[in-house]
Amino acid sequence: MAFEGLSNRLQETIKKITGKGKVSEQDVKTMAREVRLALLEADVNFKVVRSFINDIKERAIGQEVMESLTPGQQVIKIVQEELTNLMGGEQSKIAVSDRPPTVIMMSGLQGAGKTTTTGKLANLLRKQYNKSPLLVACDIYRPAAIKQLQTLGKQLDMPVFEMGTDVSPVEISKKAIEYAKQEHHDYVLIDTAGRLHVDDTLMQELEDVKAEVKPDEIFLVVDAMTGQDAVNVAESFNEHLDITGVVLTKLDGDTRGGAALSIKAVTDTPIKFIGMGEKLDELEEFHPERMASRILGMGDVLTLIEKAQANIDEKQAKELEEKMRTMSFTFDDFLEQMSQVKQMGPLEDLLAMIPGANKMKGMKNVQFDEKQLISVEAIIQSMTKAERQDPSLMNASRKKRIAKGSGTNVSQVNRLLKQFNEMKKMMKQMTNMQKGKKGKGFQLPFM
Known part of the structure; x- marks a missing residue:
């Protein structure tokens, strides 16, 4: 983390x-x-x-x-x-052009995740702001980069503008903006060429694209894992392009975080977004005050709420709350809830967003075993519909069948049943806490 x-x-x-x-x-x-x-x-x-x-x-x-x-x-x-x-004081929001489309020029070195980040940003703009982005393939030196952007476009069901490898990036960018106006796209995301290191040829090309299309934003994508090298790269690009924002990728990995804490101070360029995973929905807007709270172990409730709102169905949540109160919560409900929580990101990261969770008794060194999570899902999916609705039906032969079908053993099935019953009791106790009743601690089946 x-x-x-x-x-x-x-x-x-x-x-x-x-x-x-x-x-x-x-x-x-x-x-x-x-x-x-x-x-x-x-x-x-x-x-x-x-x-x-x-x-x-x-x-x-x-x-x-x-x-x-x-x-x-x-x-x-x-x-x-x-x-x-x-880290910048307050969130630096993305610029919006008075005369659409808003043009964002994506820049960065090879290996930083620039093309993938371009797709992630387009996805965020569509999901969070209901915008219609156009992806533009301008890395003419690597046919694989054009192919990668097209693949991302298919995955996201989003248009990609490309003119092959024989047309200059300046011309492609110009034509793409004309096309975006005709097709009423709100944003144009230009995926420019990268290099293994900063060189004059690359910078001249980027300067030419900038001069032609006059982008509203120039984002630099840097790999947070590279530490101070990320800051040096940001300084070089900023010197030539006057970048307007930085996107830090791989901030979910085992990174020391120095780049995030240095870039704004060294380049006076705000961090706009952070990549928190490989999936196309794992790009977040950067909030300095929230990140400071996370670092100091004070949680990040606002981001947690935003993740929940984006991934958890409100109607289902209300139905689930009612089931918790009436003790009618079933394994089907549990399976659905697990699926929605998994979409919010790694469980360790979600726990870190809860204020004081790292100080709670028994929670500091909690490990979430993703393999065990898969086993739990396999056990539940090996049950019949009747068994998922009423676990009291379980007898020795049923447990043996479920263990065989899920690739586990009977003791694992018994453990899950016991933990599920404890969880239901805990949910009942939580509804009674207003009356002064204390709940007993329990463990989720994947902790």
Whole structure:
């Protein structure tokens, strides 16, 4: 998970100061030193780190903390605000042209995920904003790139404009915009050529495309896994193109997060979107304040709500709530709910968005076993409709049949049945919590 090392280190450092009735100047200096080491280990630019630490120390030693009744909480608030400012302060929204279509020029080096990100962005614009994007294939040096964009277009059921490899990218871009106007497309996403490294030929071509089509946005796609190299690439592209936004890919991987914390400060260019997975719906708008909260273990409820709204059917959710209250929740409901939750992303990431979840008893080191999740689905799908509706029908021979059909064993089937019953009881208890009844802890079948 992105920022995991940095997040753990910062949370441990700040925890030492939180419980103190008073915070001394020496406490602040000690905390600042630990935070500095955490940021450097996360591959944050050293100049950015120095400035960040100075800002925290200046504010933390000031009156607002020293005279506060809860100095530890004030320090956390300062660190959160400074982290937010470091990443841009507030969300930088995508530009919209007064005279459609809005033209977005996608740039970046090979291997950063530029073409896939172009498809993801088009998908986001259509799903989230109900827009009609046109994908444009301008990487004439790699026929495979044109083919890749066409494949993405088919997957998304979205048009792709291409003129092969014998026409210049400038001409293709110009014709694509004319076509978009005729066909009433709201956005034109130009997938330009990449290189293995920055060179004059590439930059000249991109400058020519920019001069011809005058894009509303110029996005640079960079791989967050490359750390400070991503910042260096951003500086080079910005120097030639005056990029208007950065898209960080692979932020879901084992990345130290230094690029996300350095790019805005070094290039003065905002991060607009972040790639959180390989699927075409795993591109998110970047919110600095939400990311700062995630890093500090304070959760990210707004993003969690947005994911739920995008992936969970409201009518089904209301029906499910009623079933929980009446204890009529079945394995069919459970299977449907699992499917919808899986669409929201990895379970560890969803847990990280719940404020305080990492501090809850028994939750800090919870591991979600995706293989076990597949086994759970296989067991439920091996049941008959009657068995899924009424698990009390299960006898030894039925359990044996289900185990054989799902490639599991009887003890796994028994464990799932037991956990399912515990979960139903817990749901009943949750509805009674208003009356002062306490619920008992339980484990989901895939934890």
